[in-house]
Amino acid sequence: MGFCSNGREESEMYHAQIHLYKHVYNFVSSMALKSAMELGVADAIHSHGEAMTVSELASALKLHPSKVSVLHRFMRLLTHNGFFAKTTVASRKEGGGGGEETVYDLTPPSKLLIRSKSTCLAPIVKGALHSSSIDMWHSSKKWFTEDEKELSLYESAKGEKAMAADSGMLKIALEECKHVFEGLGSLVDVGGGTGTLTRLINELFPHMKCTVFDQPQVVANMTGTENLNFIGGDIFKSIPSADAVLLKWVLHDWNDELSVKILKNCKEAISGKGKEGKVIIIDIAIDETSDDRELTELKMDYDLVMLTMFNGKERDRKEWEKIIYDAGFSSYDITPICGFKSLIQLYP
Ligand SMILES: C[S@@+](CC[C@H](N)C(=O)[O-])C[C@H]1O[C@@H](n2cnc3c(N)ncnc32)[C@H](O)[C@@H]1O
Structure with a gap:
């Protein structure tokens, strides 16, 4: 022919x-x-x-x-x-x-690029398209053929700034899912960085006792208020107790085995609240059936970004379900929020 x-x-x-x-x-x-x-x-x-x-x-x-x-x-x-x-x-x-x-x-x-606005995402553009984020792709063939775990190491300072920018966007989304936090006496934001999101939650619920839990060096110079506390520690060891644990953009940094470890520690942290406790996850859930092509492409792009930066991953419903049940939770629900993220609530 x-x-x-x-x-x-x-x-x-x-x-x-x-x-x-x-x-x-x-x-x-x-x-x-x-x-x-x-x-x-x-x-x-x-x-x-x-x-x-x-x-x-x-x-x-x-x-x-x-x-x-x-x-x-x-x-x-x-x-x-x-x-x-x-x-x-x-x-x-x-x-x-x-x-x-x-x-x-x-x-x-x-x-979303106007710097004087709280919803400015310029730091995300800067971080994602920084030469260090792109250079590692040039060694992907070598990485595929060798047993190296990560293509490059996360530059935590830059990442932290980008994360904080993204949390600013969440102010609007928080209004959308305010009901999730209603009735909680205490909340610990695990891997909460410098507390951008926790401060917003605290503004909405001033009587809720909020804790930002992150690596000691991240929270070392942070000053809290009466109901906003910063604690340094290691998510793989133990997590401070609260009625609810919040994990925003944390689990996609870790593989399944380590994510299960984190979730087990979260379950332990809410155990004092019995069946009333919960873990609130804000992360990506890939859903090829319900999402349009463009949204799925964005989520799958993010998956490879997580893979190359942290050996992490974005998960579809089945993959979420597996780590949730492996960590011992009895039920969960997933709702799309903030355009491309999902709210995943886990119950003991
Ligand atoms: C991707 S950032 C998410 C930050 C924040 N939740 C947000 O969305 O803006 C992941 C956070 O997990 C924290 N982290 C990483 N390893 C940790 C550990 N072993 N113990 C406590 N926090 C850790 C990092 O310092 C970082 O602040």
């Missing part, structure tokens, strides 16, 4: 070519986003208070005059990818002579 012998084969091959090229060059879209974040394009439009032309943007960003046309090409891709919205308006230049100009405005995704 000849190569491209009929129309169907040709069209299939062209589609295959587009599919392959698109996946090869996906990194360009990621990197263009990183450039926009580093330049502060969203901040410039936000400060300006209205949509801007590329020339106005270039001047606000203090770009070299030779780069105006380059910025135009970056904006074209970023607009195509949904980060900016382009409209044509009557020229606002003096003596515009009835001409038109193209202006770029923010969209919901680029609003």
Whole structure:
């Protein structure tokens, strides 16, 4: 059979070519986003208070005059990818002579890059696309063929900042799942970092005794309040007792065996509350049946990020169920929250 012998084969091959090229060059879209974040394009439009032309943007960003046309090409891709919205308006230049100009405005995704907002995700873009996060992929073949556990080590300081940024987004989501915390007298946020999320919970429930439990060096200089306490320790040894344990973005850092160990310690920590105690997990649950393609791709991307950074994993329902029951819990429920995460509640 000849190569491209009929129309169907040709069209299939062209589609295959587009599919392959698109996946090869996906990194360009990621990197263009990183450039926009580093330049502060969203901040410039936000400060300006209205949509801007590329020339106005270039001047606000203090770009070299030779780069105006380059910025135009970056904006074209970023607009195509949904980060900016382009409209044509009557020229606002003096003596515009009835001409038109193209202006770029923010969209919901680029609003998440505005640094002055509490929902800013710029640290996530910075951390995820940092050269150290990307370089390790160049040694993946060697890693596959050898018995090395991790491709690279997590830079905890950078990770911590990115995590805190993400917890800021949770303020909105907390309203969504406020009921989960209602009636609890005490809560320990295991692997709670510098307490961004716990502080938000404490604001909503000022009478709840909240503890942030993390590695001693992470909480060493943290100052608590009457109902917010920081304790240093090791999740593999023991966890302070409370009515409920919260684990946000902790279990995806660990393989199944270590996750079961953590969950057993969590179960022990809530044992004083009998059947009323619970463990609240905020993490990813892969669900190819209910989620659309884009969401599943994001979750599976995260899975490989966790694998390469920590030898961790994102789990589907079956995988969650296995570690939950192996740790001795009797039941659980999973509800999607915050766009791509899930709320998983475990009962003793
Ligand atoms: C991915 S971060 C999640 C931080 C926080 N829950 C959030 O979502 O912003 C994982 C946290 O687990 C903590 N951690 C790692 N190993 C630990 C251990 N052995 N004992 C206590 N905390 C640990 C890290 O210091 C880090 O703060």
